[in-house]
Structures are given as structure tokens and as C-alpha cells.
Amino acid sequence: MRLSRRSLLSIAGTSAVALAVAACSSPPPTAPAKPAEPAKPAEASKPAEAAKPAAPAAAPAATAAPPAAAAAAPTTAPASKPAESNPAGGDMRATWEAELPKGPVEVVFWHGTDATTNKLYTETFIADYKKLRPNYTIKEEVVPSLDQKVLVALATDTAPDMFTLNAGTIQTFMAKKALSPVPAAAWGAANIDEMLSKHYLPNVMKILMTDGNLYGIPNQMNANSLMINVRMFKEAGLDPEKDFPKTWEDVAKLNKVLTKREGSRLTQKGFEFLWARPDQVSSGLQLLIRQSGGEILKDGVTPLFNSEAGVKGMAIFRDVAVDPKVTQTSPTSPVQDFAMEQNAMHQMGPNAGTFTEFVNPKMKGNYIWKPLPQMDPAKPLTIITAFNLVVNGKISEEKQKVAHDFITFMGMQPEVWLKGTGQLTPLQSLKTSPTAKEIMPFIDVAINDLLIAQPSTRTEFAGQLDTVLQAASERVVYEKMDPKQSLDQAVEEFNQAIKK
């Protein structure tokens, strides 16, 4: 164990010297965030206008464009036909393609750890895109704790060119002008409104828009429907096709029938909202409040959730709760209780089926989908959540274009998404596509729930809102506080939290 003194000394000396050199080579640390180039986002939002002056000039080229556009259309995806959208948009699309960078471009793409989407990206989308555009390279990375890492990367100018964000966080990013707007020309439209009316289901994309610009393309959009465990219903003497709950009061009633105990131990529940993360609790409560006709925030700042409708929503939230602490769900495994047949019903987006069967293969064929319960069936309402592909607003225009091109390429293939991951992308074509129906027989339920969906609460303070509403719900359900009192306290907490 005794190194010779000489060797120890030399190691020590060298490391000291090396450190000194390394330290000397570093200039004094810079201020935390360098002002990024503010001009870029403005330039990037011009493609729509730039397309118009180019259109007359491109008119002679337009006749040549449709064949070029058809040839350039992705030929590998089973059902994607960008050219099927309004032929008049063909020249927009052609302009877009003409303006793409010619030389090699590399785009860095960070996304989360979900294995099925990861597989889809690497094996299908990126591979196919490479065939379409050989000059461009998409460098993708799986990043755990994506949100945190993206924030640090943006603060230090090491951010990826494109990444994924959920609809709540996107509000803050949009408010801070951190993202690059989606170019309508890439979708073959003259402006965003045209693009949306041509391709997407109506209204659903509003949460991703600000000042008339669209900032994200969903790779998953859910209005949550209701999953029902067939076996558990039948055991309780219920017919899953007829006796499914239409209102939340029905859910509360069914809970009484479906909840079973052995002694003091709860062995089965009818339904439980997700309580594993603040945003889950918050979105459950917000759903009920909105369905009761109330609003959550005014202008994204003023709390309105302690209104009469808010109190009503909270009361039902409490009545529907069986025992949130008896649960095995966690933030990264939201289907656990349903998959393990502890809960007879579950609300989630269409891909929940895939994961349920993954956790518990015995669930295959044992569940059906029904529309989300309502507070007032005459005024049905669901709330949208979405995960989106976004482009960093501070990168070079070249990279922005390629990133948008790639995202458009992926966005135009809803059936590929559906088949590969069970995720619903809200494109109109899915409504009538027979392939989609084959892949997901209950897709009508999901789409209908999307059609009656309202945008989730618009605010740049989504984090604070979720934390405050979660605390309010915990007070009511665990500590039996009066709903009005709890919501009033939540209003104070929210005001305080956004003050600074």
C-alpha cells in the first residue's frame, strides 16, 4: 500500500500544476445569461408573408411544382399524403421546399424517456426522413428529467434545436418568446388559420397559439376518455355498455357499488382521479370546475376558481374521491391501479390501453372506452392536454427551417403515430380514416371527446396554479376542510405565489 514518496509527489505536483493551468485558462465567469439574438424569432415568423411576394415569381415554377411536390412527398409512410390537402396549398408547399437550406444541416432533438416513442423516432421517422432529405441529419437524444435539463440548457446557450414540451409548460415558453413559430408554408397554407382549418380538428390547437402564431405540433393530444374494466363491472352486476357513468354523480354512485373492502382494507375502487403529481390533481379539479361552468383564471392572472362553480366542482371532486392514498400509481406509472384491477374505471388518453396491457397482460380485451363523464350532459366539456414538438427560437434560421420541416414530416403522419404508440394526434384525417379505426376501434370516443374539448387554462403561471390547486384539494379530501374555505385560501396562495 505504500507508493513511493517520489511517485506520490509527482502525481500531486502534476495535478496541482494541471489544475492551475486549467484554472488560468478560464476567463472570469460570464454573467449568467447572455442576451440571445432577439431578431431571429421575428425573422422566422415571416415565412407566411415572404411566401406571398414569392408566389407571383414562383407562378411559372408553380406548374412545375405539383410534380415536384408529389415527388418530394414522403413515400414511405403508409397513409401520409401531404398533397391530399388542398391543392391550392401546393405552391405554398413548393415555396417552402424551395427555400429549404441546400447544404448539410444537423438538428439536435431532445425528447423524453418513453420507450415506444423513442423507438418510433429512431426506427421510423428519422430513418424515413433521412431518405427524404439526405442532406439533413437529425441527432436525437433520450433525456431523463427533460424539462429541467432543457431549462438549464436554454439558460446557458447549450439548448437543443428541437424538443418536446407539454401544453402547460409551453404557455410559459410562449410568454417568454423562447420558441420558433410553426411556418404555415410547410403545411401548404398561406397562413396559420388556413393551415389549421385544412389539417387539424377545430379549436384544439388554440392552447398552442399566441398572437396568431402556432408554436407547437402535438405528438399526443388527449381530452381523456373513460376506460372501464369489463370484468369488474360484470362482477358487480353491471353492464359495461349500458351502465357506464354519464355524469360525475353517476361515478360517485358507482363508487359505492364498486368499492369493496376486506375488513378495513380497501381492495377495490370504482374510480379515482390521479393524485401522483400536482398537475394531475390540478387538471382533475379544473375539469370539474370548468364542467360546472366556472372559470379558473382571468387573463391568466386573476383567480376565479373560488366562485360558486368552483366550489361545486370541488365538492364533487371530494365526493368522487374514494381514498387517494390507497394507490400504487406514481408520477411515472399513472395506469398502475387500473392495470392491476384495483380501480374499475380510469380517465386517460387513448394510449393508456397500450401501457395498461404492458403492465398487466391479463388486461388485454378486458376494457372498453366510453366518453368522459360530465357535470351537465347538456353542456359537455372536456379539457385538452397535449405533448408537443417545439423548435428553439434562438437557433439559426437554417436550423429552424429544417427542424420545422422534420416536425411537419412527422405531424402529417397521424396513423403512424397511432400504430406505433397509440397516441392520438388531432388531425382531421383520423376522423374518417379506416386504417385508424382498424388500429384503434374506439377512436370515435376519443375524437368526440376532443371535439367538445376546451383549451386548458391559459397562464404562464401553470406551475403555481397546479401547486395551489393540489394543496386545496388535499385540504378538502384529507383534512375535510370546507371547499369554499379551501378555495379561498388557494386564491390567497396563488396571488402570493405570482406576486414576485
Added chain:
Amino acid sequence: MSSVIVRPDAAPELPPRARPLPRVLFRPVARHHLWGYVFLAPMLLLLLTFKLVPMVQAFRLSLTSYDLLTPPRFVGFDNYIGLMSDTRFIKSVGVTLYYTFGTCVPIWFISLGLALIFNMALPGRNYLRLAYFLPTIVPIVVFGMIWKFLFHPYGLLNVGIESVGLPPVDWLTSSAAVIPGFILSSEWRFAPYFMVVYLAGLQNIPQELKEAASIDGANARQRFWYIVLPLLRPTILLVVVVSVIMASKAFTNVLVISGGGPNGASTVIGLYIYQQAFQFFKMGVASAASMLLLLGIMLLTLFQMWIFRDAQPE
């Protein structure tokens, strides 16, 4: 002139001096102390570059409003003033104090007890010590999953409690039980950690001193109180200071296991800071809260060092 050194292995052989030291060099008391700087320099350089400089930056950030997406905006001491009137922050200070001292005080004694026991020769000692040590090396990812499962209403903890006839505890949903639950999990994880620190400290106490004392008639308690404990003071100071620092900063366990609930009852300052920085996009406020945390821990540490002041070197 050299003191008598009795050691099992040979003392280092130093060459006999060829001639007496010149008079001018005979100020070794002052001169050699400069070597302190030399020995300190490498680590100091590392800490300066990667810890102290960022800390200064963090302080500067605390004077700004910074959302990580746009450049920081100077706001003076507004963040600090805001914190003083933020009920969630004040509540988190209370929760942190509760958790910190609830975890640390028992650890000081439990770890010492375990170390003393394991310092004795026991059959199978190495295996037993390993068994006690394993909780410390469980990866944090899994630590959270394990304890979430233990805290389940029908989980192992409640099963154990009910088997002795007590009513089950709402570990994660009762404001009264959540911090004690965390304390329990932290004791499990860190008592062995500090046991090893104490063990290392105990090795500094010469066996011969203890044996001489027992030959002189001292019993175990006297040996402990008059020989072991005083010589252990530097290590005790280390354990006290480090345990308080670690517990005050803790947040990953809370984030994973309870998310800070119910109703903020387990939101320690570390979690409050994380939320402000990465969920509320308020890095300025997070930095200000961190500075206040630093101040609090520093005061506590200085106080602890003052109590142990006779365990300091000259």
C-alpha cells in the same frame, strides 16, 4: 531530544544531521507555516472555481428576477422581501427545522452507539456491519420507490405497526405523520453513514490508552466518558456539522416520495427552492431562498463550532 515513539512498525528513518542549522534558518515556527498555503492551494483552487465563484453568481442572481428563458432583470432585494412575507416559504423553514433536528439529533446518538458496538470484536462483525451499511448505498432512485411502498396504507410499515396492536398511520396523507415518516427513512439511510464516520474517528483513539485505563481500574463507562469521548470530540463535531448541513439541503427524497404534501406539510426548503427554480420559473427567488438557507446553516455551524471550541487545533 525526540520523544519516545512506540509503534509496531518502524519509524521513518531520517538521516542524521551533518551539521547544525544556520542561525538564520532557525525560525521554523514562522517559516514552515507558510506551507499551509501550499497544501491548501490545490483544493482551494478547485473549490474556488467550482463552488465559491458559482456561489457568488448565485448571490448576484438572487438580486434579479430570472426565469432562465430571458436574461436576468435586476430587482435589488425584492426577492428577499417577498420571501419574508411568503407563507409557503416560512412554512418550509419550520418544516426544515423539524425535519433537520428530528433526523440529526437521533443520528448523533444512534450512529455513535452503533460505532462503539462495532468497534468491539464481535463474531461476524464484518458481515453485520455490511448489513447495516447497505441502506446507505441504495441508489436514490430506488430509495424513493422502496419507501413509497413502505409508506403505503397497507404497506410493510403499517403491517408491522398493526401487528403490535397499534392503529395504522397515514404516512403520506396526514400532516402529522409525514415528517416523522421521512425522519424514519432518513435514519435508515444515514445512521450507518455516520456510524462509519464515527468508526473512523474511533480508530484514532489508541488502544493502549484504554487498556492502561482498565488496568488502573476504570470500568467501561469511565473509559468511555473520560478517554474515548474527549478524544472523539473532533469527530463528533464533524458528524454534528455535516449531518445538519445534509439534512437542511435534503429534497430529492421528499420530491420523489411525497411531492411536498400533504398541503405543504413536507415541503422542506430544498423542495421550495427546486419548485421556484424549475416549476415556477423564478430562479431569482430560488437563489434568494438559498442564500437565506446558507445563512441559517452557517449560523448553526458556527454555533456548533463554538460549543466544540476546545476540540480545535491551535
Added chain:
Amino acid sequence: MALHRGYLNRAALASPGAAVRFALSSAGYLLLVLGAGVMLIPIFWMVSTSLKPLNEIFSLPVQWWPAEPRWENYANAWNRFPFGRYFTNSIIVSLAVTIINVLLSGFAGFALAKYRFFGKNVLFIAILATLMLPIEVLMVPTFLIVKELNWLNTYQGLIIPAAADAFGVFLMRQTIIHVPDSLLEAARIDGASEVRIYFQIVLPLLWPAVLTLALFVWRETWDAFVWPLLITSQDALRTVPIGLQRFSEENVTNHNEVMAMSFVAMLPLAILFFIFQRAFIQGIAGTGIKE
């Protein structure tokens, strides 16, 4: 063996109540063993969970051993992500950080314990202060510094900032306090240089502390998640904790595989500890100093 006899000798040394004490200590021993069992219960659950299929992991009442242990979970987990690469990187990084930190902490602790120089106490407090800020607010400034040094996505970026940890300095200082000044004085008068004094006189007395520190630094580095996540953007450089985190996907967590890999991740540390324990015993034999 000799120690075992020593234990018995000590019992024989103080005569009255020795028998009582021995009996009590046997009961105490039993308690100790039971305590070890209690400490191990969560870990045992972890191992048994690693062998279960996904739909059995959280079953309650607890199923202590799966009906059909799925040993293939370990192979599947290993192959799901590049764990060979992750483990290699973890070993490289942990080894480097441990060596650097232990070496430099020893120097620094020595300086703080045995020298008197201007500003010593202030520097000590400053060094301690580096332990007191949580990593969240230090992340961005530290990241910027590392970026400035061009160390992003490099081994040195993983290693050098992680080696900057003051716990070792504190531990070494508190340990070196015990070294008698007279020993150092004598060596100085005999003409030894300060460096030689450190390596030949002080360091050999520190082995228990050095080993303890090495163990702790290794443990800290081995388990570190935040810093490696920020610094690396490619699998080629990533470490085990990041790999473990990848099992937690947005919609489903392969709990059984996480447990499997976590157990594997614990093994190196457990082995290290087991080996180092023996050194503690040798430490006892070697540190007797009488004046």
C-alpha cells in the same frame, strides 16, 4: 482472531459482573442481529421485486418471494440500455474523483489542522460554506464555467467539478488534529521537509480516515445524477444513475428492472466496503502512539 481473544480478555479484566455483562451482551448481540435484519428488509424486498413480473411488484399483502422468479429481468434490464458503457463510465469517473478528492483533501486538511497562517480560519469557514448551498441554484453558474472551459460532454467535465467537495477537507482536518504536534516538530528539527513529513509521518496514521473518505467520495460520485445529466448529452459518457432513471418513462416504469440494475449498482460499493473494513482492523493495530 487475536482481537477476539482480546474481547474475552477485557471481559476477564474487570471481574465483578463479568458474567452478567457477558450474558447481557449476548442479548445485545441478538438485538444487533435482529436490527441488521430490520435494516435489510427493504433491501430484500427490492431484490425480490427485481425478480417479479410487472403485475406482481406492488401486490399487497407483500409477496416475499415471487412464485416464478424471473431471473431474465437482470439480463433484460442490462440490455435495455447500454449499461456496459454506463458502468464503465461510472467506474472511471468515480475512481478519478475519489483519487483527486482524497489526495487534495488530505493536503488541505493537513494545512488546516497543523499550520498557523493568516486567514486560516476564514478560509476554513469559506470552505465549509461550499457545502451549504443546494445544487439547484449552483447548476447554471457552474455549468457556465464548465462550458467556458470547453469541458461539456467530456470526462474532465464530469470529474473535476465533482472532485470539488469540502466534506473530505473537514474529515481530514478533524482526523489530523489527533496527530501529535511533537511528532511533526521532531521531524522538522531532524531536517525533514514539510512534504516529506506529510507523506511519511502523517499519512500513514490516517489510513482509516483515508479509506473512509475514499468510500464516501466513491459513494457520492457513484450515485450522482444531476451533474452527469447536465454535463453529458450522449450515452457514450453517461453514468449508471442516468441509466437507472431511463427506466422511469412517462407512462410506465419498469420497476422490476430498475430494482435489478440498482442491486447490481450496489454491488461494487458493497464489495469496497467489505474490503475496507479489514483495513479498519489493521488501523487499530497501527496507530498506537505513546509519549
